[in-house]
Amino acid sequence: MANSSMPIERLQALDNVEKEIASCIQSAGQALTELSKDKASMKQVESHTSQFLKTLNHVEGELSKHINYLTQVSTGQPHEGSAYGSVKMYKTARHRLEHTRSRLQDLENLKNRALASTVRPASAQNNP
Amino acid sequence: MAQRALPQSKEALLKSYNKRLKDDVKSLLDNFSEIIKLARVEEETQVSRMTQCEEDHFEMLVRASNIVRAGESLMKLVTDLKQYLILNDFPSANEAISQTARSMLAMQQESDRKLMALRDDLAADLYDLEEEYYSSPFK
Numbered sequence: 313m314a315n316s317s318m319p320i321e322r323l324q325a326l327d328n329v330e331k332e333i334a335s336c337i338q339s340a341g342q343a344l345t346e347l348s349k350d351k352a353s354m355k356q357v358e359s360h361t362s363q364f365l366k367t368l369n370h371v372e373g374e375l376s377k378h379i380n381y382l383t384q385v386s387t388g389q390p391h392e393g394s395a396y397g398s399v400k401m402y403k404t405a406r407h408r409l410e411h412t413r414s415r416l417q418d419l420e421n422l423k424n425r426a427l428a429s430t431v432r433p434a435s436a437q438n439n440p
Numbered sequence: 441m442a443q444r445a446l447p448q449s450k451e452a453l454l455k456s457y458n459k460r461l462k463d464d465v466k467s468l469l470d471n472f473s474e475i476i477k478l479a480r481v482e483e484e485t486q487v488s489r490m491t492q493c494e495e496d497h498f499e500m501l502v503r504a505s506n507i508v509r510a511g512e513s514l515m516k517l518v519t520d521l522k523q524y525l526i527l528n529d530f531p532s533a534n535e536a537i538s539q540t541a542r543s544m545l546a547m548q549q550e551s552d553r554k555l556m557a558l559r560d561d562l563a564a565d566l567y568d569l570e571e572e573y574y575s576s577p578f579k
Contacts, residue, residue, distance in 0.1 A: 319525075319526075319529065319532035319533065319535065319536050322525055322529065322532060323522060323525065323526075326518050326521060326522050326525070329518055330515060330518050333511055333514050333515060333518070334511075336468075336511070337468075337507065337508065337511045340468075340472050340507060344475060344476075344504075347476070347479055361476075364472065368465060368468060368469065371465075371514070372461065372465050375461050375514075375517070375518070375521070376458070376461065378521055378525070379454060379457050379458055379461070379521070382454060382521070382524060382525065382528065382529070383454050385528070385529055385530055385531055386450055386454075386524075386528040386529070386530075387528075387530065388449075388450045390527075391527070391528075391530060391533050393533065393534060393537045394537065395537050395540040395541045395544065397541070398540070398541040398542075398544035398545050398548070399540075399544050401544065401545065401548050402544040402545075402547055402548045402551075404548075405547070405548040405551040405552055406551070408551075408552070408555060409551055409555060412555060412558070
């Protein structure tokens with residue numbers, strides 16, 4: 313039993329089981345529809361029925377496997393871990409970045425004002 | 441400390457999941473096979489053929505509804521298992537937390553590294569600017 317698979321893989325496996333349940337019932341419906349026809353093809357009926365049985369078997373196997381895995385790993389206690397520390401460090405790094413950006417923006421504005429003030433006296437001199 | 445002994449409620453919950461699975465699969469199989477058996481046309485006995493047909497038709501409807509109900513009950517079981525997995529699958533939860541912590545740490549280190557590089561560039565430019573300023577008549 314793979315104990316260290318990603319959480320998303322287990323959830324995707326359960327998604328696939330849901331789809332298989334739907335296809336299982338669809339196979340059952342197709343088998344009965346075929347059987348209800350006037351000239352029923354027994355080969356089709358048998359193939360749909362075997363598909364239904366195979367899918368149902370697989371669904372049962374998969375769900376038993378998941379329930380066994382949960383029996384082994386669950387402790388009954390709530391999980392108290394979190395990634396709060398590292399998220400906080402990342403957010404403080406973002407704050408540092410934003411602070412630096414705002415100071416550089418102030419410097420940029422100062423430079424633009426200084427440039428504007430040097431250009432205006434020059435143009436005033438050229439146009440008396 | 442009995443780590444392996446689950447609380448009674450969790451054990452009972454997992455046992456109930458097993459029971460639901462077995463019951464629903466059995467219901468699907470039994471109802472399907474009974475519908476197939478009903479397809480056999482039998483000799484007229486005490487009831488007339490019309491009555492027997494009506495009865496068989498009604499039974500097929502009920503068994504088909506049972507098949508659908510069992511299928512929906514299996515879907516609900518899968519939903520409950522997903523919920524239980526998200527809340528109680530500790531190895532996966534630990535893995536997810538470690539992965540989040542690693543990625544946050546990597547982004548924070550990258551951001552600080554770039555900030556330090558920017559600081560070094562600014563310090564070099566500041567050196568030139570200070571020289572220019574202190575050797576100018578505007579200081």
